[in-house]
Amino acid sequence: xxxxxxxxxxxxxxxxxxxxxxxxxxxxxxxxxxxxxxxxxxxxxxxxxxxxxxxxxxxxxxxxxxxxxxxxxxxxxxxxxxxxxxxxxxxxxxxxxxxxxxxxxxxxxxxxxxxxxxxxxxxxxxxxxxxxxxxxxxxxxxxxxxxxxxxxxxxxxxxxxxxxxxxxxxxxxxxxxxxxxxxxxxxxxxxxxxxxxxxxxxxxxxxxxxxxxxxxxxxxxxxxxxxxxxxxxxxxxxxxxxxxxxxxxxxxxxxxxxxxxxxxxxxxxxxxxxxxxxxxxxxxxxxxxxxxxxxxxxxxxxxxxxxxxxxxxxxxxxxxxxxxxxxxxxxxxxxxxxxxxxxxxxxxxxxxxxxxxxxxxxxxxxxxxxxxxxxxxxxxxxxxxxxxxxxxxxxxxxx
Ligand SMILES: Cc1ncc(COP(=O)(O)O)c(C=O)c1O
Numbered sequence: 001x002x003x004x005x006x007x008x009x010x011x012x013x014x015x016x017x018x019x020x021x022x023x024x025x026x027x028x029x030x031x032x033x034x035x036x037x038x039x040x041x042x043x044x045x046x047x048x049x050x051x052x053x054x055x056x057x058x059x060x061x062x063x064x065x066x067x068x069x070x071x072x073x074x075x076x077x078x079x080x081x082x083x084x085x086x087x088x089x090x091x092x093x094x095x096x097x098x099x100x101x102x103x104x105x106x107x108x109x110x111x112x113x114x115x116x117x118x119x120x121x122x123x124x125x126x127x128x129x130x131x132x133x134x135x136x137x138x139x140x141x142x143x144x145x146x147x148x149x150x151x152x153x154x155x156x157x158x159x160x161x162x163x164x165x166x167x168x169x170x171x172x173x174x175x176x177x178x179x180x181x182x183x184x185x186x187x188x189x190x191x192x193x194x195x196x197x198x199x200x201x202x203x204x205x206x207x208x209x210x211x212x213x214x215x216x217x218x219x220x221x222x223x224x225x226x227x228x229x230x231x232x233x234x235x236x237x238x239x240x241x242x243x244x245x246x247x248x249x250x251x252x253x254x255x256x257x258x259x260x261x262x263x264x265x266x267x268x269x270x271x272x273x274x275x276x277x278x279x280x281x282x283x284x285x286x287x288x289x290x291x292x293x294x295x296x297x298x299x300x301x302x303x304x305x306x307x308x309x310x311x312x313x314x315x316x317x318x319x320x321x322x323x324x325x326x327x328x329x330x331x332x333x334x335x336x337x338x339x340x341x342x343x344x345x346x347x348x349x350x351x352x353x354x355x356x357x358x359x360x361x362x363x364x365x366x367x368x369x370x371x372x373x374x375x376x377x378x379x380x381x382x383x384x385x386x387x388x389x390x391x392x393x394x395x396x397x398x399x
Pocket of ligand 1: 109111225227228254
């Protein structure tokens, strides 16, 4: 056990691969919307581990389920039928129009499954050679070779070439560019309804509906990445539901097991025809412990009306931040988002503002250099948002 932050930092540097630009902060424990460092300083968590702990940290019912299930059955492999997995499958399918689910361990893996399904669907069900997946500039879909290639940001690709073939990126909100890019090799379009990592950019409803229509007309699978936006965050259970969309395939992860690693790919019966026993698999996917926890997460989200709550709190927060914008003219150029995925775009690069806010005890994220990204727990209180708005106003006035 390291006894100081400096010692922890030094040992991390020597023992852990240098893949993360970490915040200057250690976290020792959490409860609800609060995090505490080793020295006992309290923080208001407006990030939820990047949209993961949507029910807050150490939610008592989740802790209880983890303990109970850990004493009953944790893992046996997908060679066996498991009550917990089937219960979760039925529960998650009850939230949407999809017919089948494949469980995995992360967002990247869920998208990888979707990409594999798209290729195999065209090869084995349609009898065509279509294999290309079209994605959007600014998107983020993960860090495996296929999903980083699908991602519309160069920074995640540097040094990893040659990249897999079969990915095309087009500008977002440009239906003509998408139409132009579609050809007989197009298997699927994969997009986020709100570009999360790309700076919290909600795509216009008419664009999204246009993409779905185009896909339907061309026999191309319409696939939505709900890894960040799903599970009540945007004000509906799945973000695509707000636009009346019915994707052939969509993916989930992050908040699914409130902090335990779990992902899912959901598909219509037609799209799921692509897979047969042996065509895709993962050792840990849908294990008893993870399934039981995810089942409880969804039960709580539905029982406590967290989609509705996210919508209300999101409106409240955006009003507050627009108030800050008016009080500090010129500092904020935009406040956007849906439900509790909110971007506050600053006029200047935001590293200093972000650092001051951290110093004052607020944990959030800075993306695309200027966008303060908030992904608070869906259980966040108004009073916490009030405190943050006041701190933001103070910091902006002083900078
Ligand atoms: C929209 C989206 N897709 C996919 C991913 C990748 O998920 P994971 O890190 O669980 O692989 C992320 C992660 O931030 C994401 O925001």
